[in-house]
Amino acid sequence: MLRVAVVGASGYIGGELLRLLLGHPRVTVTVATSSRHAGKRVDGPHPNLRGTTDLTFLDPGRLAAAKDQYDVLFLATPHKETMGRMPEYLSLADQVIDLSGDFRLRDPRVYERHYGVPHTAPELIPGFATGLPEWHRKEIRGSDRISVPGCMATAGVLALRPLSEAGLIHGEVQVDARTGSSGSGVSAGSANLHAERSGAMRIFAPNSHRHQAEITQATGLPVRMTATGVEAVRGVQVLCRVSLTDGADERAVRRAYREAYADEPFVRVVAQKRGLYRLPEPKILSGSNYCDVGFDIDEESRTALVVGALDNLVKGGSGNAVQCLNVRHGWPERLGLEFTGLHPN
Amino acid sequence: MPNCPGCEGSVALEENPRVNEIVECGECATELEIISVDPVELAIAPEVEEDWGE
Numbered sequence: 001m002l003r004v005a006v007v008g009a010s011g012y013i014g015g016e017l018l019r020l021l022l023g024h025p026r027v028t029v030t031v032a033t034s035s036r037h038a039g040k041r042v043d044g045p046h047p048n049l050r051g052t053t054d055l056t057f058l059d060p061g062r063l064a065a066a067k068d069q070y071d072v073l074f075l076a077t078p079h080k081e082t083m084g085r086m087p088e089y090l091s092l093a094d095q096v097i098d099l100s101g102d103f104r105l106r107d108p109r110v111y112e113r114h115y116g117v118p119h120t121a122p123e124l125i126p127g128f129a130t131g132l133p134e135w136h137r138k139e140i141r142g143s144d145r146i147s148v149p150g151c152m153a154t155a156g157v158l159a160l161r162p163l164s165e166a167g168l169i170h171g172e173v174q175v176d177a178r179t180g181s182s183g184s185g186v187s188a189g190s191a192n193l194h195a196e197r198s199g200a201m202r203i204f205a206p207n208s209h210r211h212q213a214e215i216t217q218a219t220g221l222p223v224r225m226t227a228t229g230v231e232a233v234r235g236v237q238v239l240c241r242v243s244l245t246d247g248a249d250e251r252a253v254r255r256a257y258r259e260a261y262a263d264e265p266f267v268r269v270v271a272q273k274r275g276l277y278r279l280p281e282p283k284i285l286s287g288s289n290y291c292d293v294g295f296d297i298d299e300e301s302r303t304a305l306v307v308g309a310l311d312n313l314v315k316g317g318s319g320n321a322v323q324c325l326n327v328r329h330g331w332p333e334r335l336g337l338e339f340t341g342l343h344p345n
Numbered sequence: 346m347p348n349c350p351g352c353e354g355s356v357a358l359e360e361n362p363r364v365n366e367i368v369e370c371g372e373c374a375t376e377l378e379i380i381s382v383d384p385v386e387l388a389i390a391p392e393v394e395e396d397w398g399e
Binding site (some may be wrong): 251258271272274 | 354
């Protein structure tokens with residue numbers, strides 16, 4: 001059994017990592033850290049884990065002393081802080097899978113533009129593989145340092161990249177992203193009060209969001225993103241308005257998706273002519289590691305609406321990280337990730 | 346296996362298909378009518394539009 005530690009395990013992403021890793025047949029979770037909950041049981045902040053583990057949270061200051069207890073570190077730690085501690089993390093474990101935003105962007109100047117601070121460990125960036133198996137599987141297989149993309153970026157990249165690779169779209173992409181409240185994290189704040197959040201459709205990033213830089217990095221296309229918080233706990237849906245190149249029609253678009261994802265275990269093309277769920281819908285993806293991608297073409301304007309949807313905590317973070325672990329170790333990619341989602345829910 | 350005239354996806358048919366039977370494309374969910382069986386030919390069946398936005 002592979003022994004893993006989850007750093008920052010009391011947050012939503014950390015809790016989802018614990019849920020998935022505790023159910024993984026080839027993994028033992030030996031360490032879960034939290035400064036706020038040190039010494040307490042992990043099934044306190046994560047009550048869904050009752051009966052699955054007797055683990056207690058370790059103070060992160062004792063992570064080094066416990067280094068003989070784990071082989072892999074999963075980092076569910078905050079952006080901007082993670083890069084400062086990365087040299088220590090890298091010295092503690094054979095493999096590090098980072099879910100923070102600090103090692104996603106290849107260019108430290110782009111990082112500074114979107115995160116508002118200079119990158120403090122730019123020399124480490126090239127050593128990280130991008131943790132998106134659909135487009136970086138070979139790289140992940142050979143890497144002990146993996147950086148998992150952002151949730152809205154994952155949906156956007158998986159939806160857009162087959163079309164950009166096939167030369168079917170051009171120009172600026174307008175991305176309208178909608179996200180559930182769990183994307184804001186576990187920290188309390190007035191913006192997350194039920195009285196403020198419930199029923200709101202809050203445009204919290206009207207003209208730019210940091211995940212747009214990841215989409216541009218992956219597709220080569222200029223991206224302008226709007227992000228809106230909606231009435232949901234889990235779920236991300238990105239609506240991408242794109243201009244089609246000459247010859248790009250429905251058949252060419254379908255062919256591009258088919259060629260990109262026919263053998264992918266967690267990407268489904270959903271662009272149907274009938275039914276209630278004709279285009280990707282996050283509601284039916286809760287708890288699953290699927291990302292559904294789809295499209296609808298307007299021949300008259302030569303544009304298309306390209307849609308991606310996923311559970312922000314699973315394929316948008318923890319599930320994708322576990323999939324990367326499976327790829328890295330040559331295990332079946334569905335291992336520990338078989339849940340299909342619920343309908344109705 | 347015949348292809349969907351809408352999306353070009355492969356359409357699985359039961360054994361011994363009959364003319365005028367309606368089948369569904371697994372890829373785009375379009376309803377298709379079997380218009381001949383030797384060889385099998387499919388055509389898009391008429392559909393009723395749905396609209397949730399009114």
